[in-house]
Amino acid sequence: MHEGSPSPNEKPPSTRWAPGAGAARGRVRRVTAVVAVLVPASFAAWLMWQSVGGSAEAGKPAPTLMPLPTSSEQDSQSAGGRPSGHGDGEATPQPSGPERKPLAGRTVVIDPGHNPRNREHAAEINRTVDIGTSRKACDTTGTATESGYAEAEFTLDLARRVRTGLEKLGATVKLTHDGDREWGPCVDARAEAGNKAGADAAVSLHADGAPAGERGFHVILPESVDEGAADTRAIVGPSRALGRELVSAFQEFTGERPARYISGGKGVDTRGDLGGLNLSRVPKVFLECGNMRNARDADGFTDSKWRDRAARGVTEGVAEFLEGKR
Known part of the structure; x- marks a missing residue:
């Protein structure tokens, strides 16, 4: 009873990171880097095999070469298979901040x-x-x-x-x-x-x-x-x-x-x-x-x-x- 009477959700904005054009460019750089490393390595293995007379046509098994990762595998590695911040321009994810206090100072x-x-x-x-x-x-x-x-x-x-x-x-x-x-x-x-x-x-x-x-x-x-x-x-x-x-x-x-x-x-x-x-x-x-x-x-x-x-x-x-x- 009030005085004088005689004696009765917008959720906070999401902080999830959404990859943009910069992330796409990062993936291209990663694929290029992998190709640059794996192709010379594969070629060197082939030369070594040839030097000992090996040849598929000669009836000897050809060496098994490591296949290049697909673009989807690259994305998977970047997301969960290895830490980011490995020289491809991406920032290392930071731990989440303190609990939100929307009324601080009020x-x-x-x-x-x-x-x-x-x-x-x-x-x-x-x-x-x-x-x-x-x-x-x-x-x-x-x-x-x-x-x-x-x-x-x-x-x-x-x-x-x-x-x-x-x-x-x-x-x-x-x-x-x-x-x-x-x-x-x-x-x-x-x-x-x-x-x-x-x-x-x-x-x-x-x-x-x-x-x-x-x-x-x-x-x-x-x-x-x-x-x-x-x-x-x-x-x-x-x-x-x-x-x-x-x-x-x-x-x-x-x-x-x-x-x-x-x-x-x-x-x-x-x-x-x-x-x-x-x-x-x-x-x-x-x-x-x-x-x-x-x-x-x-x-x-x-x-x-x-x-x-x-x-x-x-x-x-x-x-x-x-x-x-x-």
């Missing part, structure tokens, strides 16, 4: 919505903060499944999985909190975390608390606002691109569909009343991963394997966005 901030301990700190989270367009509560407790699995527990677990995935791709990942706070942080501080990090992308993870009959996920995009401390005009476009990639990847890896109760099932909603978006100066979206009050969605939230798939969806969506910005 910074991502992941914001696990709410905090499992917020319920113990009502006074602190109920104080209001300025979000530019209005004032709102510092934070809320979030929602939970019917079985009592808290949204804050889910978002923290998912954030850690996403961090692992993005770090494997080379990104620097920062969480707004990592289970190490008594409460919060407040929504304005969550936005500031992305700004201070100079993040290339920021994603706030949530789960909705809609009526039990509704299910599905959606992404919330920042509305264009310019009021008080809020100015999202520069990030509306890139945030929309980030949201689009997240919708596509999250659907692909989880098999879930966008919520029909939001924006007609398009998977996106645009809002100007969320401090986490209003105060951001970097591309940022909220991802509502589903509806915690819906039994089928709740089955996913409480399944570790589903959370792995959800984390993969978030990771891939962020990666597609960042690689597209290069």
